[in-house]
Amino acid sequence: MTTQQKPDYRRGRWVFGLFCLLLAVVLWLPGSDVIELIVRQRPVLLGRYSQGHFGALLVVSMMLAGVSLLAFSRIRSLRETLGVFALTFFSTILTIVLVVVGSGWLLGEARYVETAVRGHTIELEGMVRHRPPDQFFEFVNRDVPEQHRSYPDPPPGYPDIDIELTTDRNGFRNRQVRDSYPIVAVGDSFVAGSHVSDNQGWSVLLAQSLGRDIYNLGVSGSNPQTYLNNFSVLGTQFNPELVVFMLYEGNDFKPFKRGDGAKEQTLARQLKLWSKASPVTRGLKRFSREVLETAGADRPVPGYAQTVGWMPVAVAAGGQEARYYAFQPKRLLYLNTSTAQFSASSNWRDVAGILDKMQELARERAFHLLLVYAPSKPHVVMPLVEGVIPADQLRNFAGFKNPDLPPAEQFKTQFFANIDAQEQVFTAFCQQRGFDCLSLTAPLQRATAAGQQTYFTYDQHWTPLGNAVVADAIQQHVQARANALKTTVDIQERL
Numbered sequence: 001m002t003t004q005q006k007p008d009y010r011r012g013r014w015v016f017g018l019f020c021l022l023l024a025v026v027l028w029l030p031g032s033d034v035i036e037l038i039v040r041q042r043p044v045l046l047g048r049y050s051q052g053h054f055g056a057l058l059v060v061s062m063m064l065a066g067v068s069l070l071a072f073s074r075i076r077s078l079r080e081t082l083g084v085f086a087l088t089f090f091s092t093i094l095t096i097v098l099v100v101v102g103s104g105w106l107l108g109e110a111r112y113v114e115t116a117v118r119g120h121t122i123e124l125e126g127m128v129r130h131r132p133p134d135q136f137f138e139f140v141n142r143d144v145p146e147q148h149r150s151y152p153d154p155p156p157g158y159p160d161i162d163i164e165l166t167t168d169r170n171g172f173r174n175r176q177v178r179d180s181y182p183i184v185a186v187g188d189s190f191v192a193g194s195h196v197s198d199n200q201g202w203s204v205l206l207a208q209s210l211g212r213d214i215y216n217l218g219v220s221g222s223n224p225q226t227y228l229n230n231f232s233v234l235g236t237q238f239n240p241e242l243v244v245f246m247l248y249e250g251n252d253f254k255p256f257k258r259g260d261g262a263k264e265q266t267l268a269r270q271l272k273l274w275s276k277a278s279p280v281t282r283g284l285k286r287f288s289r290e291v292l293e294t295a296g297a298d299r300p301v302p303g304y305a306q307t308v309g310w311m312p313v314a315v316a317a318g319g320q321e322a323r324y325y326a327f328q329p330k331r332l333l334y335l336n337t338s339t340a341q342f343s344a345s346s347n348w349r350d351v352a353g354i355l356d357k358m359q360e361l362a363r364e365r366a367f368h369l370l371l372v373y374a375p376s377k378p379h380v381v382m383p384l385v386e387g388v389i390p391a392d393q394l395r396n397f398a399g400f401k402n403p404d405l406p407p408a409e410q411f412k413t414q415f416f417a418n419i420d421a422q423e424q425v426f427t428a429f430c431q432q433r434g435f436d437c438l439s440l441t442a443p444l445q446r447a448t449a450a451g452q453q454t455y456f457t458y459d460q461h462w463t464p465l466g467n468a469v470v471a472d473a474i475q476q477h478v479q480a481r482a483n484a485l486k487t488t489v490d491i492q493e494r495l
Contacts, residue, residue, distance in 0.1 A: 017071030024064040027057055034149070035304055036400045039311065041328050044149035045288065047296020054292070126225045126256075128233050130171030137165040141195045143456045145326070148289075148297040151312055152304050155324040157457035161464070163197045170234060173198070173216050181215040181238040183207070186227045187246035189461060190374050191218025200464040203244075205471035210478065215240075223256040224354040232361065242368050244474065245358055249422055250331060250376035250460060253347045308397045310389050312458075315381060317451030324457045325381045329401035331460065332378050336398075336414065339421040348422075352429060359435060372474065373426050373439040377455045379419060380444045386416055436481065443473040 031048035038044070045054040143157030168174040173192050185191050185203040193201030193216070207214040217235050219226070227245065235243070247253075312326035342348055355371060362369040382389075394415070395408040405411050423439055430437035447469045448454045454466035462470060 013071045017068040020064040020068040020071065024061040024068075027060060034301055035307055038147070038150055038301065038304070039308055039329060039397060039400050041146050041150075041326075043147050043288065043293050044297070045292040045295075047149055047299045051288075124229050124232055126229055128229050129219050129222050129226050130230070131167045131173075131219065133167055133169050133171040135165075135167045137163075139163055139165075143195075143458055145458050148293045149299075150297075151326065152301050155312060155314075155322075155457065157324070158453055158463050161195070161197060161200075163195070164199075166198050172219065172234075173201070177215075178213060178238075181240055182212045183210075183214040183242045183244065184231065184235045184238055184240040185214055185216050185218060185244045185246070186231045186235060187218045187374075188222045188227070188248055188252070189218065189220035190248050191216060191244075191246050192220055193218070193467070194220060194461040195456060195459055196462070196464050196467055200467055202462070202467040202471040202474070205468055206474055209471060209475045214244075218246075223254075224252055224351050225256055228354050228357055231358070236361070236365055239365075240367050242370060242478070243358075243362065244370050244372055245355075246372040246374050247351065247426070248374045248376070249379060250334060253334075253342075253345075253351060253422060255347060256350070308393055310385075310393050311397060313381060313385050313389070315384050315448060315451075317449060320451040323448070323451065323453045325377055325455060326458050327377050327460065329398050331376055332382075332398055332415070333401055334376065335379055335419050335422065337421055338418055339424050342421050343425045343428075348425060355429070355435070356433075359433070369436065370474075370478070371426075371430060371435055371437040373423055373437065373441070374470075375423065375439070375441040375444060377460050379423075379441060380448055380454065382419060383416070383445065384449055438474065438477045440470055440473055443469055 032044075032050040032053045034044060034048060036042075037050055043051050045051060049057070141161040141163050143159075145151060145154050166173065166175050168177045170177065175198060183206075185206075191201075191203065193203070198204070201216065203214045203216045203218075215235070215238055217227075217230050219230065222230075224247065231243065231245075312324040314322040314324055316322040337345075358371075359369055389412075391408040391412040395405060395411045398411065398415075399405055406414060420441075423441060427437065427439065429435075444454050444466065447465070452465050452469070453463050454469055455461065456463055
């Protein structure tokens, strides 16, 4: 290389390095769709980026910065430059992965315990799931938006709740374990009592009103197959007279994995669990939560009122103060299916098969099975505000989850025509099978319309008031059945 060529070569590298730095800056200028992130309750970083967008920008910017440093360096050959870059990049990635996964393996603690299950008296598949046993926590539940950058001027939620959360020796939410229980409650977080204290869940309130002990076999994040497994493996040991099996409309009719749970513990799944449990991952999430997501969180959200200004939705009762309810578009769209579509779906057929197996267990074990239908928040709230939500804004809201929807007026008509479809299929199934079933939609809707805040504003679960409504509805149903049976026996004795 001649003396004249050397300055030109170096100048070219400097120009390329500066270009990479400029590109790294320019890439940060476009932001994400903040309204969509708010509506879908996703984290917003620096007031303008989704997590994925921010992560991609960070990685690309670091790579461009590394290329720039190499361009400014005194390394002469292109081969040597690329070699240094590749070695640095891949060794850094490998180190990060090893630290994250290794720390999760050594120090991580699982929130739930899952064990593969095989058939007992009936064919079982999947997992038995529960919390770690013999734990006690005290904390305050605050009903606030999940994300820092959220709805403009968010209304206050349900008042703070001082919570005590106890797990028994089996890993379920009971303060003690007896040898037998006349009643066992089975389900997910709506049975376990999410976001309420030990003494505020409906199963505890129902036990008090009936004067009979109830074992709470609910566990968050489960599905009907797991409900069946948990009851078959543990619940049957209590020899109950009554089993309350609760289905939550919000996610119990979604697909769930089939097959032997032991086969699901793949290396990829285990690596994912270790990564989530890693102190490094938790530390990065905390940094994101407390620093990146708070920056710019209070900025105005242009166009929000015109696009989806009805969310959170207000429910006013007479002269009382309005109660507010927020939820994600997916919760709304879960309800947008016709009775014909839902009854023919594999999702419903799978759940119906679980219910048939529970009834088979009821016959074998001589207990009474009560199937309880727990509606989602939008199912209860939306009919109360149908007339005040503009069709275009309802369509905009749902469109953030599924843009392929009918025009606004048609979609609104379709949605409210379908809103009861899943419950209607459930009710018809119960009538055809002769099962004892109870829907909580009507009592929760009456209480909500009367001004009681039955669901948290910013969470999908029942408030203490909602749990009280549920306990009262089940108590009335159980008592009415007991009275009817007593009347039948009295008549038979007189005959």
